[in-house]
Amino acid sequence: MPCEGCMERDNMSTGATMEFLLLGFSELLCLRVLLFLFFLIVHLVTLAGNMMVFMAVVMEPSRPPMLFFLCQLSAIELCYTLVIVPKALLSLIVVDGSTISFIGCAAQMHLFVTLGGAECFLLVAMSYDRYVAICQPLHYMVVMSEGFCLRLAVVCCLGAFAVALGLTVAVFRLPFCHSRHINHFFCDVPAVLHLACTQSYTPELPLLAACVLLLLLPFLLILTSYICIAAALLHVTSSVGKGKAFSTCVSHLAITLLHYGSATFIYIRPKSSYSPARDKVVSLVYTNITPLLYPLIYSLRNKEIRGILRKMLRRKKIAQLSCDIIRVEMCVCGKF
Numbered sequence: 001m002p003c004e005g006c007m008e009r010d011n012m013s014t015g016a017t018m019e020f021l022l023l024g025f026s027e028l029l030c031l032r033v034l035l036f037l038f039f040l041i042v043h044l045v046t047l048a049g050n051m052m053v054f055m056a057v058v059m060e061p062s063r064p065p066m067l068f069f070l071c072q073l074s075a076i077e078l079c080y081t082l083v084i085v086p087k088a089l090l091s092l093i094v095v096d097g098s099t100i101s102f103i104g105c106a107a108q109m110h111l112f113v114t115l116g117g118a119e120c121f122l123l124v125a126m127s128y129d130r131y132v133a134i135c136q137p138l139h140y141m142v143v144m145s146e147g148f149c150l151r152l153a154v155v156c157c158l159g160a161f162a163v164a165l166g167l168t169v170a171v172f173r174l175p176f177c178h179s180r181h182i183n184h185f186f187c188d189v190p191a192v193l194h195l196a197c198t199q200s201y202t203p204e205l206p207l208l209a210a211c212v213l214l215l216l217l218p219f220l221l222i223l224t225s226y227i228c229i230a231a232a233l234l235h236v237t238s239s240v241g242k243g244k245a246f247s248t249c250v251s252h253l254a255i256t257l258l259h260y261g262s263a264t265f266i267y268i269r270p271k272s273s274y275s276p277a278r279d280k281v282v283s284l285v286y287t288n289i290t291p292l293l294y295p296l297i298y299s300l301r302n303k304e305i306r307g308i309l310r311k312m313l314r315r316k317k318i319a320q321l322s323c324d325i326i327r328v329e330m331c332v333c334g335k336f
Contacts, residue, residue: 018102020192024091024185025280036092042288043085049295050074050081065144066133066248069126070298072153073119073255077291080115083108084186084287091185102172105187110168112186117160117214119259124218125152126252127225134245135232163213170206183276188283189267191276211268219260226253251297258293262286 025032057063057071087108090098100108132143171189174196184191189207229249236242266282 113164121156
């Protein structure tokens with residue numbers, strides 16, 4: 001049944017000139033400056049960390065499949081934070097909230113869901129890579145060829161784009177009530193759905209379908225991969241072999257738990273349980289802190305990434321030393 005005030009909607013309610021007001025953190029007047037500084041530093045460190053991992057892998061001439069997927073994951077995280085965090089930082093310094101157009105809100109939602117969905121699918125590809133590496137080591141280089149990995153990456157992005165497009169179109173075709181105030185710092189799906197002029201569960205079906213395609217099915221595939229890996233490790237008698245196999249999966253498992261745990265908490269629940277204050281806090285952590293942890297997990301747990309970073313630092317030191325020697329020689333030549 002439609003809510004009050006929806007039957008007579010003006011022409012602005014469906015036009016491109018319609019605007020939403022993102023309330024952001026208008027209730028946190030005293031903590032705004034501290035939160036802004038804190039999350040600005042987190043944002044800059046996140047960008048630097050993911051950029052460092054991305055550049056380290058790109059500059060490496062020989063890239064095994066796992067490094068290729070890590071490179072794509074870092075690129076997704078860079079875009080993901082740039083889509084969400086600047087608007088969140090703006091909401092911390094603007095007292096009365098910030099406006100966003102109808103098209104801008106839809107575009108932000110589509111990009112956010114696309115990047116998050118691509119990450120979900122990419123985590124499945126990474127789990128399959130671990131499965132082949134541990135369960136079929138002799139066929140690894142044949143199965144996980146460069147062409148196959150590239151096709152997997154393209155499928156991950158296109159699949160997420162299609163699901164996100166369907167969800168965004170379904171959400172923004174809904175009638176909205178007179179209130180244009182989104183109690184969030186970006187156009188998140190539950191926050192926009194909360195403005196829909198209906199009390200039925202029909203508008204939630206596209207979100208439920210997207211959750212099944214982007215969260216449930218990928219998680220089941222990852223779980224299946226790790227069940228097969230665990231079964232294969234039961235036949236390994238060497239504790240060194242088990243430890244080595246386990247260490248290759250730890251970083252992927254940590255990222256999977258962070259990503260799917262946060263996303264499941266936010267999206268897999270009915271509209272009636274929506275809590276703006278709680279969702280904003282969880283989303284703030286989800287969109288700021290977890291992307292910061294990803295490069296730390298890569299660099300601390302992945303031997304290849306650590307090796308590449310050491311080589312980059314070594315090259316930088318050599319380049320700096322060469323520049324210093326050239327400066328000294330130029331100074332000496334200048335005196336004579």
